Amino acid sequence: MTSSLILSIVTFIYGLSAFFYIFAWIFRNTATSRLATGTAFLAIFGNTMGIALRWMESYRLGIGHAPLSNLYESLIFFAWTIGVIYIFVERKHRNKIIGAFTMPLAFLTMAYASMSPNISDRIQPLIPALKSNWLIAHVMTCFVGYAGFAVAFGTSAMFLFKKKDSEAESTLISRFPAAATLDELTHQMVTFGFLFLSIGIITGAVWANSAWGRYWGWDPKETWSLITWFVYATLLHARLMRGWHGKRIAFLSIIGFLVVMFTYFGVNYLPGLHSYGSSG
Amino acid sequence: MAEDRGSSDLFKQIWLFFASVKLTVTVLLTLAATSIIGTLIPQNESPAAYVNAFGDFIYRIFYILDIFDMYHSWWFQFLLLLLATNVIVCSVERLSATWKIIFTENPKFNPNQFTGQKEKEKYVTGCSLEQTQKRYAPYISKLFNYNRIESLDDGYRILAEKGRWTRLGVYTVHLSVLLLLTGGLVGSFFGFEGFVNIPEGETVSSITLRNTGQKKPLDFSIRCEDFDVQFYDTGAPKEYRSSLTVIEGGKPILKKDIIVNDPLRYRGINVFQSSYGTLSPKEVTLSFKSQSTSMVYMKTAVKGNAVEIPENGGEFIFQDYRNSFDFRGHDLGEVFLGTLKSPDGSNANVILPKRFPEFDKMRKSRWLISVTDAEYRYYTGLQVTKDPSVWIVYAGFIIMILGCFITFFMSHQRIFIEVLEKGKHRAVLVSGTSDRNKLGMNKKIKTIAQELTRLGEV
Numbered sequence A: 001m002t003s004s005l006i007l008s009i010v011t012f013i014y015g016l017s018a019f020f021y022i023f024a025w026i027f028r029n030t031a032t033s034r035l036a037t038g039t040a041f042l043a044i045f046g047n048t049m050g051i052a053l054r055w056m057e058s059y060r061l062g063i064g065h066a067p068l069s070n071l072y073e074s075l076i077f078f079a080w081t082i083g084v085i086y087i088f089v090e091r092k093h094r095n096k097i098i099g100a101f102t103m104p105l106a107f108l109t110m111a112y113a114s115m116s117p118n119i120s121d122r123i124q125p126l127i128p129a130l131k132s133n134w135l136i137a138h139v140m141t142c143f144v145g146y147a148g149f150a151v152a153f154g155t156s157a158m159f160l161f162k163k164k165d166s167e168a169e170s171t172l173i174s175r176f177p178a179a180a181t182l183d184e185l186t187h188q189m190v191t192f193g194f195l196f197l198s199i200g201i202i203t204g205a206v207w208a209n210s211a212w213g214r215y216w217g218w219d220p221k222e223t224w225s226l227i228t229w230f231v232y233a234t235l236l237h238a239r240l241m242r243g244w245h246g247k248r249i250a251f252l253s254i255i256g257f258l259v260v261m262f263t264y265f266g267v268n269y270l271p272g273l274h275s276y277g278s279s280g
Numbered sequence B: 001m002a003e004d005r006g007s008s009d010l011f012k013q014i015w016l017f018f019a020s021v022k023l024t025v026t027v028l029l030t031l032a033a034t035s036i037i038g039t040l041i042p043q044n045e046s047p048a049a050y051v052n053a054f055g056d057f058i059y060r061i062f063y064i065l066d067i068f069d070m071y072h073s074w075w076f077q078f079l080l081l082l083l084a085t086n087v088i089v090c091s092v093e094r095l096s097a098t099w100k101i102i103f104t105e106n107p108k109f110n111p112n113q114f115t116g117q118k119e120k121e122k123y124v125t126g127c128s129l130e131q132t133q134k135r136y137a138p139y140i141s142k143l144f145n146y147n148r149i150e151s152l153d154d155g156y157r158i159l160a161e162k163g164r165w166t167r168l169g170v171y172t173v174h175l176s177v178l179l180l181l182t183g184g185l186v187g188s189f190f191g192f193e194g195f196v197n198i199p200e201g202e203t204v205s206s207i208t209l210r211n212t213g214q215k216k217p218l219d220f221s222i223r224c225e226d227f228d229v230q231f232y233d234t235g236a237p238k239e240y241r242s243s244l245t246v247i248e249g250g251k252p253i254l255k256k257d258i259i260v261n262d263p264l265r266y267r268g269i270n271v272f273q274s275s276y277g278t279l280s281p282k283e284v285t286l287s288f289k290s291q292s293t294s295m296v297y298m299k300t301a302v303k304g305n306a307v308e309i310p311e312n313g314g315e316f317i318f319q320d321y322r323n324s325f326d327f328r329g330h331d332l333g334e335v336f337l338g339t340l341k342s343p344d345g346s347n348a349n350v351i352l353p354k355r356f357p358e359f360d361k362m363r364k365s366r367w368l369i370s371v372t373d374a375e376y377r378y379y380t381g382l383q384v385t386k387d388p389s390v391w392i393v394y395a396g397f398i399i400m401i402l403g404c405f406i407t408f409f410m411s412h413q414r415i416f417i418e419v420l421e422k423g424k425h426r427a428v429l430v431s432g433t434s435d436r437n438k439l440g441m442n443k444k445i446k447t448i449a450q451e452l453t454r455l456g457e458v
């Protein structure tokens, strides 16, 4: 069995898990919610195996390298981190409704990686610029950070729904965790993401310095990661200002995640870009 | 007097303006928003390209606003300066209060702060005051490194805390931001970024600066002994490798093979592999086929020098190389140009396309000349930089990571346990505060209360 096949199946399992989480939330079905967690574990396990197998396959092809070198591989890793972080949150806060808002993100990521015609799942050899341990550290930390922001995006959205329905008219929303818990969770996930984004930008800078002799060059990708960092730094400080609790923080977290998505996917559509792939 | 007050009021207002978090949020959002511009409009291209794209009028406005090099523009630098001032003033403003909290012998515990807390645990126990104290105190002192016991008329309190110093975390994060800004500034004054192309076997001692295009002499010379490029089967590049020698005072000082991600560093100057190209060959191996005897002779021709042709055939001079050549509307690709001097004194111009060995048949002469091999030379493209401030920046990186870790995952936690006589029982109240992660602290108080309850069972 090839890693690509395993990962296609994993996509399906993530989808199933997301479906179970949503079903369990809407119909308040404990059996399904247990099933949801079970499938989530299965998906993460399969995801792990897929990544490991892909790594081994690359060695069999004689071009061995960690599977973090192109868009496909980064998406697979991104989905994995979202899954793992979510499971931690679920264990810690004993609330499975958050799964209905984060598992779909893991599923969409995998689905995009597996199905988009623009993304090749071929194992490619590394071009010279990408042969650096800093690159591995860079990609891993960035995506752990992004995954933290993704979960924060989910909890912020839940927070806004909860606030909108303060009278608890909707039974669906009344099952959410308390608004204060969601707010605190958002903050925790943002701080977690901010730490890893900072490390990601830093390892990227060290890598750039080892490959091209400059740690910062205002390349569009670099600049957009800095913009992301500014947005989340704003969020951390906005909390200290009077009147900036709750809703506005949730909005900032949602804007922040949109910026993350642009940094990840959108930058390639900017004009006059020289991507990392081609330089060096 | 009144004027004095006025000016100190003004100073105070300015000070508070720079100490405010509102300014931080404004500046950070402005930086985020304006940074987008430079990613939409490609930076540092030629003026002609911009006029072409935007028209004369908009070009002028953008030019005045430094949009074409916006990250180094006065207004962007001003925003960074504002951020730096903000960080400094804000930290100075708060540090003394934090300092007092951290470096005190006897931390103050305000009982109302704890008894008024929303999340607290209460229970009663049958144990006596002394018994509870004997059991509780060691447990708490294991969890918190500072603790003390205060006696009350009808009971006692255990006050404990830990992680006071973690309040400094935020200051280290802010310090790291200052280090990064300083490093960037120092680097822009005392560093440079340039490039140089060195043909294999040749030596250079100056480079071209990237932003101004000026030549800059180095204190030493660099010779490229050899350049090599390897490809994967797919055609993608696998490795670029230059063998370099640093020469100082006519003597070779240092030899190193550099590849991408593994530069040469010498006297604060870094030399990086960044590109390569081919140079026109200086030598070509030619085959001369005699049409009369059918003999084939191989000769190596060096550019500009004459080679003697056997069978008393005269001589051939390799004049020039072109990597494309138009012949009656057809591109012949790479060609070698030369002159054939016959013994009778007549000269013929010869065109030798590398791709078409039979091409020379067209001349219908005694010799059919074709190219068998050419000695190509590479040049290596090197990026040459110096940044004496990179250590300031790297120190900033490390401090930022440490500071963020301390700030986000550690906290100053205080706990308050009050045990009072209440009829036949002792009433216990467990409460606590933390400067961050309140949710985690509430959980911790619950766990501690549970454990104390268990310890207090008779």
Ligand code: HEM
Pocket (backbone or CB within 6 Å): A191, A233, A236, A237, A240, B018, B019, B020, B021, B024, B083, B084, B086, B087, B090, B091, B170, B173, B174, B177, B404, B407, B436
């Ligand atoms: C790019 C610049 C900056 C970065 C990266 C940064 C980073 C941080 C971080 C990570 C925190 C901790 C937030 C949390 O606990 O969730 C923080 C807190 C804080 N920052 Fe900044 N900061 C920056 C600029 C500033 C500036 C200019 C000010 C000036 C007013 C400022 C004032 C504060 C204050 C007052 C706190 C709260 C301290 C506390 O909780 O005791 N920051 N900053």
